[in-house]
Amino acid sequence: MENAFDLFERHINPGLAGLLRFTGLDRIEDRAEGVYVWDTEGRRYLDFLGLYGTLNLGHRHPRVVEAVKRQLDRMPMSVRVLVPEPTARLAARLAELTPEGLSMVFFGNSGAEAVEAAFKLARIYTGKPGIVTTEGGFHGKTLGALSLTPKPEYQRPVEPLVPGVKVVPYGDAAAVAEAIDDRTAAVIVEPIQGEGGVRVPPDGYLRELRRITAERGVLLIVDEVQTGLGRTGRFWGLDWEGIAPDLLTTAKALGGGVMPIGAVIGRPELFAVFKTNPLVHSSTFGGNPLAAAAALAAIEVTLEEDLPARAKELGDYLLAGLRDLAGAWPAFVAEVRGRGLMVGVEFTDPDIGALVIGELAERGVLTAFGLNNPKVVRLEPPLIVEKAHIDTVLQAFEDALKATARALEGIV
Numbered sequence: 001m002e003n004a005f006d007l008f009e010r011h012i013n014p015g016l017a018g019l020l021r022f023t024g025l026d027r028i029e030d031r032a033e034g035v036y037v038w039d040t041e042g043r044r045y046l047d048f049l050g051l052y053g054t055l056n057l058g059h060r061h062p063r064v065v066e067a068v069k070r071q072l073d074r075m076p077m078s079v080r081v082l083v084p085e086p087t088a089r090l091a092a093r094l095a096e097l098t099p100e101g102l103s104m105v106f107f108g109n110s111g112a113e114a115v116e117a118a119f120k121l122a123r124i125y126t127g128k129p130g131i132v133t134t135e136g137g138f139h140g141k142t143l144g145a146l147s148l149t150p151k152p153e154y155q156r157p158v159e160p161l162v163p164g165v166k167v168v169p170y171g172d173a174a175a176v177a178e179a180i181d182d183r184t185a186a187v188i189v190e191p192i193q194g195e196g197g198v199r200v201p202p203d204g205y206l207r208e209l210r211r212i213t214a215e216r217g218v219l220l221i222v223d224e225v226q227t228g229l230g231r232t233g234r235f236w237g238l239d240w241e242g243i244a245p246d247l248l249t250t251a252k253a254l255g256g257g258v259m260p261i262g263a264v265i266g267r268p269e270l271f272a273v274f275k276t277n278p279l280v281h282s283s284t285f286g287g288n289p290l291a292a293a294a295a296l297a298a299i300e301v302t303l304e305e306d307l308p309a310r311a312k313e314l315g316d317y318l319l320a321g322l323r324d325l326a327g328a329w330p331a332f333v334a335e336v337r338g339r340g341l342m343v344g345v346e347f348t349d350p351d352i353g354a355l356v357i358g359e360l361a362e363r364g365v366l367t368a369f370g371l372n373n374p375k376v377v378r379l380e381p382p383l384i385v386e387k388a389h390i391d392t393v394l395q396a397f398e399d400a401l402k403a404t405a406r407a408l409e410g411i412v
């Protein structure tokens with residue numbers, strides 16, 4: 001039987017296969033549990049990437065697996081012409097857990113679909129086409145979401161994009177105020193940019209955006225796809241600033257690391273169109289009972305185990321350890337930053353970052369680049385990680401930096 005890596009390379013993505021090979025990850029995954037993944041040759045890895053912020057509960061959290069199994073044996077898919085119970089209960093739970101005033105939910109299957117829905121709802125409600133987005137922002141790769149994701153390598157090959165999008169620097173509220181005009185429907189922003197390289201905005205940024213958008217009669221969409229469900233040390237990333245947006249998008253960790261699901265939660269006025277045009281936006285699989293059961297369990301585990309507080313405490317520990325380490329490597333590491341267990345290490349050169357990722361993999365630690373910022377290696381371990389795992393990774397990081405230095409000495 002042909003090797004699955006070769007099949008992937010031939011039939012799915014030769015370029016990505018090449019990149020994986022370069023970082024020594026030309027391997028095939030086999031199984032996973034908690035913070036660990038094993039490949040088919042029995043090698044064990046500590047998963048400090050966590051599927052880009054999806055695996056807040058680790059792999060195969062038993063309560064999520066159990067909830068999904070129960071729903072699987074009962075009714076995994078909705079017929080859609082009857083009402084699915086887990087989906088309705090999940091919507092009500094999300095309305096409880098999001099800031100006051102957000103009470104209506106649309107379900108999709110991914111972050112991009114949540115953003116697409118938010119984009120459409122904003123246009124429908126305001127009757128205006130314009131959206132302001134941020135440099136380095138990442139909102140997905142379907143055509144609408146991609147139009148809000150200003151990276152030339154992804155946008156250029158498919159132009160023309162959805163029109164009406166303006167791009168402003170991240171963290172600069174005054175630039176948003178300047179970009180808003182009488183054609184602007186909404187501003188979309190991440191509380192911390194994930195793919196942009198774990199960029200934490202100045203304190204007060206979201207509050208200022210809320211003030212400006214409210215004053216100018218423009219909607220504020222906060223994209224919590226990567227920051228949500230405890231990742232940054234609070235349940236939502238926006239909880240650090242205590243604001244209520246008009247629309248909030250979530251996905252990734254919402255499915256408990258077991259099922260894909262995405263949602264946009266918003267003020268009821270923004271969903272009024274569904275009263276007269278109930279199928280103006282819909283999805284066959286969005287919020288299916290299996291995914292909704294996973295999400296309901298994931299939310300309860302996150303709250304009962306107080307994972308946001310754990311993310312804060314362990315994130316502070318990881319950040320402090322990495323900063324300590326970075327101090328000894330000024331030629332390699334430009335900055336260590338983050339909040340909670342959303343941590344980025346910015347290298348002085350993307351090639352150094354790539355070598356370090358490879359050396360970490362060699363030592364059984366999985367990490368990756370930010371998609372919009374190849375200088376930054378991000379660490380987004382499960383929130384159930386323990387201090388001992390972090391100590392192992394800090395040691396591996398130090399060894400990886402030393403090995404990279406040795407490799408570079410050999411080249412220059």
Ligand SMILES: Cc1ncc(COP(=O)(O)O)c(C=O)c1O
Pocket residue numbers: 052110111112113115138139140141190194195223224225226227251252
């Ligand atoms: C903030 C943000 N929004 C949207 C997306 C797109 O999510 P998906 O890959 O599930 O479509 C991502 C994915 O990384 C993200 O980080």
